[in-house]
Amino acid sequence: MNGMKRPHPSPLDRRSGIPLYRQIQQRLLEQIQSGELRQGEPLPSIQRIAALMGVSQMTVRQAVKSLCDLGVIYSRQGKGTFISGIKMERDFRQVLSFTEEMKVRGATPHSEVLSFQIQMPNQETREALGLGDKDKVFCLRRVRYADSLPMGVETSCLPVHLCPNLMETYDPATSLYEELAEQYGIQVTVTDEVIEVGKASAEEARLLQIVPKSPIFLFTRVSYLENGMPAEHVKSSYQGDRYRVVNRLMRAKRELAISS
Amino acid sequence: MNGMKRPHPSPLDRRSGIPLYRQIQQRLLEQIQSGELRQGEPLPSIQRIAALMGVSQMTVRQAVKSLCDLGVIYSRQGKGTFISGIKMERDFRQVLSFTEEMKVRGATPHSEVLSFQIQMPNQETREALGLGDKDKVFCLRRVRYADSLPMGVETSCLPVHLCPNLMETYDPATSLYEELAEQYGIQVTVTDEVIEVGKASAEEARLLQIVPKSPIFLFTRVSYLENGMPAEHVKSSYQGDRYRVVNRLMRAKRELAISS
DNA sequence: TAGTGGTCTAGACCACGGC
DNA sequence: CCGTGGTCTAGACCACTAC
Numbered sequence: 001m002n003g004m005k006r007p008h009p010s011p012l013d014r015r016s017g018i019p020l021y022r023q024i025q026q027r028l029l030e031q032i033q034s035g036e037l038r039q040g041e042p043l044p045s046i047q048r049i050a051a052l053m054g055v056s057q058m059t060v061r062q063a064v065k066s067l068c069d070l071g072v073i074y075s076r077q078g079k080g081t082f083i084s085g086i087k088m089e090r091d092f093r094q095v096l097s098f099t100e101e102m103k104v105r106g107a108t109p110h111s112e113v114l115s116f117q118i119q120m121p122n123q124e125t126r127e128a129l130g131l132g133d134k135d136k137v138f139c140l141r142r143v144r145y146a147d148s149l150p151m152g153v154e155t156s157c158l159p160v161h162l163c164p165n166l167m168e169t170y171d172p173a174t175s176l177y178e179e180l181a182e183q184y185g186i187q188v189t190v191t192d193e194v195i196e197v198g199k200a201s202a203e204e205a206r207l208l209q210i211v212p213k214s215p216i217f218l219f220t221r222v223s224y225l226e227n228g229m230p231a232e233h234v235k236s237s238y239q240g241d242r243y244r245v246v247n248r249l250m251r252a253k254r255e256l257a258i259s260s
Numbered sequence: 261m262n263g264m265k266r267p268h269p270s271p272l273d274r275r276s277g278i279p280l281y282r283q284i285q286q287r288l289l290e291q292i293q294s295g296e297l298r299q300g301e302p303l304p305s306i307q308r309i310a311a312l313m314g315v316s317q318m319t320v321r322q323a324v325k326s327l328c329d330l331g332v333i334y335s336r337q338g339k340g341t342f343i344s345g346i347k348m349e350r351d352f353r354q355v356l357s358f359t360e361e362m363k364v365r366g367a368t369p370h371s372e373v374l375s376f377q378i379q380m381p382n383q384e385t386r387e388a389l390g391l392g393d394k395d396k397v398f399c400l401r402r403v404r405y406a407d408s409l410p411m412g413v414e415t416s417c418l419p420v421h422l423c424p425n426l427m428e429t430y431d432p433a434t435s436l437y438e439e440l441a442e443q444y445g446i447q448v449t450v451t452d453e454v455i456e457v458g459k460a461s462a463e464e465a466r467l468l469q470i471v472p473k474s475p476i477f478l479f480t481r482v483s484y485l486e487n488g489m490p491a492e493h494v495k496s497s498y499q500g501d502r503y504r505v506v507n508r509l510m511r512a513k514r515e516l517a518i519s520s
Numbered sequence: 521t522a523g524t525g526g527t528c529t530a531g532a533c534c535a536c537g538g539c
Numbered sequence: 540c541c542g543t544g545g546t547c548t549a550g551a552c553c554a555c556t557a558c
Contacts, residue, residue: 039488056529071450074486077544078536085488086450095511190331190346191509197457197475197500215457215475226334228299228345240457249451251355279546305524316548337525338555
């Protein structure tokens with residue numbers, strides 16, 4: 001099935017319910033990742049793909065555009081579309097819960113719950129979540145472990161009105177994001193994050209089993225739902241010896257004037 | 261000009277050379293950012309916008325899609341398209357040079373050049389840049405200042421074959437990225453970055469005017485051109501007191517199966 | 521049933537690159 | 540000149556939501 005250029009690939013499935021452009025997208029991606037198409041080489045032209053697949057050019061463009069956005073190919077007007085050779089890694093950071101992040105890294109996560117209660121938010125949390133004077137929050141403080149090694153201390157606050165029965169239904173040793181998705185249909189889509197460095201306090205050192213004043217990461221995160229509502233405010237300390245942050249930064253396609 | 265809903269907006273300019281979908285995109289964005297449309301409110305339907313603007317639905321969809329990708333609006337099949345309320349900030353991290361980053365933050369950057377020479381790369385750099393045994397690199401070591409305060413020490417290596425005349429044409433106290441863009445037409449589009457924490461060495465402490473063993477950021481970056489060619493390997497140390505990292509993470513639209 | 525967004529078509533014209 | 544990608548049209552049908 002692999003390796004040979006097929007002048008007549010198996011036809012697309014028009015009854016599968018999967019949009020044609022997704023099927024095309026998927027095929028192109030497989031050809032790229034399998035090495036059938038190599039870095040710098042051109043894709044067949046859009047016209048050619050359209051004829052080959054038996055779809056209109058617009059449909060092919062939709063597929064090609066999405067792969068351009070991912071960075072795996074790039075188009076040059078008048079020349080063609082080329083394989084970028086930029087790899088799609090799995091481990092660049094997305095909006096991920098600790099649980100998801102550790103699984104992606106191949107480690108086994110677990111948590112030790114230090115406290116879990118409903119309380120009044122402090123001012124920083126109230127402002128971050130846009131709460132009123134009387135709004136309360138769930139506050140969950142945990143030590144996070146990867147393969148039984150303590151990685152960080154994390155304090156997470158959520159508005160009570162977002163998930164009113166959390167105290168009854170949620171086992172705080174498990175993944176919070178899974179609970180939110182399954183019980184409340186809540187999906188975090190954006191997280192704003194500030195990373196700073198600091199020294200471990202006596203308490204942090206004890207919980208993380210490191211020497212006091214060791215360098216640590218300090219994270220401050222605010223997560224938002226699709227409609228822009230703030231859903232979670234997190235402050236956490238991760239130890240510097242065992243934790244690292246891996247980012248992929250893309251040059252913004254400055255298509256839009258951003259008026260201050 | 262502002263605040264009133266106009267049933268008949270000024271027509272699009274079909275002769276400007278600016279694509280219609282960009283003009284629509286820009287208008288919608290202005291209406292959102294000006295507060296004319298508020299968080300949670302629906303946009304006019306795509307049919308309505310198309311009729312209003314005198315363009316086809318596909319053109320409107322192209323504009324709407326791009327704003328969805330940015331996260332400022334979101335669409336729900338059968339219901340409509342809504343304002344997310346998620347702000348487009350200017351200061352989330354992109355692929356930015358130190359110079360660009362500081363200007364965005366409103367600070368004045370400058371650099372003290374510690375060394376600038378052609379040399380053999382160490383093994384880490386050779387591997388990061390995919391170089392052969394005989395390939396040499398430009399190596400530029402600088403202290404970076406913001407408003408005359410030392411922020412970090414940065415060592416940047418570039419393959420000689422990428423920009424062969426750099427030693428002659430480039431003033432190493434200025435922006436490297438600007439030089440690459442202007443003299444060689446080179447554009448960095450992707451940067452992979454690893455962030456770790458550490459303690460300032462004696463030399464770092466001296467250069468950064470901080471006490472030794474202060475917590476610092478350690479960055480390792482590899483930047484790529486659009487065609488996937490590695491262009492730069494950077495190791496840098498930024499002091500923890502004055503530097504912070506601000507990220508916006510988006511939940512990946514897992515439209516694509518990632519094999520392996 | 522009516523309105524919405526999502527997909528798709530079969531063309532068209534343009535701008536650009538290379539020959 | 541031709542082939543390329545980029546934009547655009549005027550429809551079509553579908554799936555979904557709300558009433």
